[in-house]
Each structure stands twice: as structure tokens, then as C-alpha cells.
Amino acid sequence: GAGVSQSPSNKVTEKGKDVELRCDPISGHTALYWYRQSLGQGLEFLIYFQGNSAPDKSGLPSDRFSAERTGGSVSTLTIQRTQQEDSAVYLCASSLTGDEKLFFGSGTQLSVL
């Protein structure tokens, strides 16, 4: 596609429910990243994929968070048993192999009530 696509753009859920956030990277970009942006905070790194494998999961805040990537393309970030502190904008970015310049999607605004 022309850019990084994320869905849904907005998600409202109740505490304790599971949510899935989707990211479609730019075609041909082998590296994919998930970041979280809370109000007044910087972008917090969550996880990074190179192809379908995740060499760096160090930013996942708890075992309620997981992510997968299939076919070297689409990635899904899953948050189980959501908590109110999970409310944030979840941003996905992709880049070419060996290039650290990131192209970001518009994000998913997650609100946990």
C-alpha cells in the first residue's frame, strides 16, 4: 500500500476484555515496530519484527501483551484482560531492512473504560 495502515482507528472497550490491533506495513518493508503513546508521554517502544520473527520484545509491559506477524507483512498486537492504564495511542511503523527511518501509521486510539 501507499503507507502504513492501522485498524481500527479508534477502539473503546471495557476493562477485562481482549483487544486486537492490526497493522499493514508498507509493501516491501521487512522491519515492523509497535510503539505506544500516552498523553504527555513520548513514544514507548513495545516490540520489533524483522520478517516474522521478533528479535526485540523488551518493551512489552506485561504478559498480557503479545504480537505476531505473518507472511512478513500484517502484524497484530493483542492485549488481553485490558486495564485502564492500557489506554493510549498504539502506533505501528515500518522500515526497509538496514534503514532506521521509520514510516508511521496514524495509530489506534484505545480507550479502556
Added chain:
Amino acid sequence: GQNIDQPTEMTATEGAIVQINCTYQTSGFNGLFWYQQHAGEAPTFLSYNVLDGLEEKGRFSSFLSRSKGYSYLLLKELQMKDSASYLCAVSGPGSGNTPLVFGKGTRLSVIA
């Protein structure tokens, strides 16, 4: 670990020049990025500095001093559309697709 500091907010007048500073302490360093983020939108790439010195790109310039752990973004001839958050991000250590570490961003308001 990595620590990145930049001012939280700045205000400047349309037509003026503004300098947004960023300092960093890192365990490894490849280069420094600046991104622009309008409210509710995706961050977009502005500049990337690897070597010391000033890189100029139209109204925007970015400076890096590796020895001082210091960078700035210079915006000239400010326009109202420049009102946005400006994010400083550091890459490294390691090679290839090392995840960027971002500062908290500087929210710039351009007033008439």
C-alpha cells in the same frame, strides 16, 4: 540505557525563527532523528544526522554534536502550519533496524 531530554512546550511568532534543543545520554549511538507530529496524526520524518554539523533542508535545519550529546532543530520563517509536536529520537546501539528511542516531544505553538 538511553535518556533523551527536550523542552515540553515552546511558543513562537509567525515569521520568526525557533530552535528546539535535544540532549541525550546513550550507551551506544548511531544517529539522531527528528520527527514532526500534528495532533491526531502520524509522526513524519524530518531529518537524520549521523555526523557532526548542520544539515539544511528548506526552512528546517538540524544540528548534531556527538561529543556533547546535543542536537537542535531550527525552523525558519515560521508558519501557522508548523504548530505541532517535534520528536527527537536516537538510534543505536547495534546496526541495522535498531528500534528508535524517542524523547517526550516538544509541542510548538505558532502564534500570529
